[in-house]
Amino acid sequence: MPDLAEDLQRALTDAARVPRLLVASDFDGTIAPIVSNPADARPIPAAAEALAALAVLPDTSAALISGRALSTLRELSGAPADVHLVGSHGAEFDAGFLDAIDDSAKSLLTELERTMTALAQRHSGATVEVKPVSVAFHVRNAAPEHAQQALDEALNAVRDWDIHLTEGKAVREFAVIDTDKGAALEQLRQASDASAVVFFGDDVTDEKAFSRLGDDDIGVKVGPGQTLARYRVDSPNDVATALAVLLDARRG
Numbered sequence: 001m002p003d004l005a006e007d008l009q010r011a012l013t014d015a016a017r018v019p020r021l022l023v024a025s026d027f028d029g030t031i032a033p034i035v036s037n038p039a040d041a042r043p044i045p046a047a048a049e050a051l052a053a054l055a056v057l058p059d060t061s062a063a064l065i066s067g068r069a070l071s072t073l074r075e076l077s078g079a080p081a082d083v084h085l086v087g088s089h090g091a092e093f094d095a096g097f098l099d100a101i102d103d104s105a106k107s108l109l110t111e112l113e114r115t116m117t118a119l120a121q122r123h124s125g126a127t128v129e130v131k132p133v134s135v136a137f138h139v140r141n142a143a144p145e146h147a148q149q150a151l152d153e154a155l156n157a158v159r160d161w162d163i164h165l166t167e168g169k170a171v172r173e174f175a176v177i178d179t180d181k182g183a184a185l186e187q188l189r190q191a192s193d194a195s196a197v198v199f200f201g202d203d204v205t206d207e208k209a210f211s212r213l214g215d216d217d218i219g220v221k222v223g224p225g226q227t228l229a230r231y232r233v234d235s236p237n238d239v240a241t242a243l244a245v246l247l248d249a250r251r252g
Contacts, residue, residue, distance in 0.1 A: 021061070021195065
């Protein structure tokens with residue numbers, strides 16, 4: 001495993017000593033490497049094992065907060081029941097969530113799917129991911145010179161619609177309800193009565209979670225880009241190392 005910067009290792013060791021700890025992470029690009037086909041994403045085994053082991057320690061909670069649909073996150077992560085799963089950027093806390101969406105939102109979701117699918121057919125490499133409360137328009141596999149144009153067309157197609165936009169890496173996601181990873185993290189914090197939170201994330205959607213962290217919390221940004229997180233690592237392999245450090249210190 002790679003070595004962590006001394007200041008991060010020290011901060012993680014200190015966090016492991018708090019009375020009640022919540023450890024939460026994004027999935028794609030954080031504990032699971034980014035892949036061309038989203039359905040092929042899987043967590044690094046060492047990261048998944050450390051997160052699962054943290055979840056069963058006394059006074060310790062663990063969670064994954066992802067933009068993925070909850071059912072997809074459950075399948076791809078393989079996380080045990082002890083790890084809390086939150087899907088759709090904080091909108092899905094349980095599998096029956098879709099039942100709570102009213103008919104107008106369901107109709108809007110259907111129209112979003114139809115519009116984005118038609119647009120993807122006009123742009124080679126663009127794909128559409130349909131979730132319980134949103135539709136994501138991906139251009140990760142599109143030619144770089146055409147990717148931004150496709151994203152802009154997706155936005156223009158629904159500019160006047162009553163939807164909520166989330167910007168990500170090579171993706172624009174359009175939701176029929178407001179979603180927020182930061183609010184989801186706060187809900188998990190309150191439910192676990194956590195004294196401190198450690199959160200790992202790599203995308204712009206994770207900044208809402210970083211913005212909720214306090215002085216006793218730790219935010220770790222994975223990869224390049226501007227961030228509100230106090231610490232940064234290079235890759236999901238570093239996240240696996242950080243989780244192992246937390247686990248060893250918490251056990252101790």
